[in-house]
């Protein structure tokens with residue numbers, strides 16, 4: 001099976017997960033958001049980040065200093081925020097992890113708000129579970145008949 005992501009192995013996930021254990025959920029959210037923003041525009045300052053994450057500017061400054069000190073971002077007060085190589089690697093993993101979980105919740109389809117639930121799950125999921133979900137979603141995408149049968153089964157069950 002071809003894979004789009006180089007780290008897409010349980011081992012790769014484990015390594016990143018171990019590394020991410022030095023990160024709090026909030027730090028993960030920041031790195032994920034900075035990475036996401038880099039994909040879109042690339043120019044990011046702390047006031048923009050504060051809006052995107054809906055956090056007070058002073059908290060953003062504190063967190064950026066923390067991420068700077070742990071080598072994830074390059075940041076000078078009022079300047080642009082850049083991910084270091086370490087930060088980019090981690091951001092990519094966190095972004096990818098988020099997307100897998102959200103895709104899965106969307107597939108299950110009864111989430112009131114799959115986004116906020118993803119935000120809760122993503123920080124606590126084990127690497128092997130993440131790998132299994134990714135594999136499962138690959139399988140579902142390659143077998144649309146299975147997806148349809150599941151949806152029909154579910155609709156019937158809910159009646």
Ligand code: ZN
Pocket residue numbers: 029032098118119122
């Ligand atoms: Zn997320």
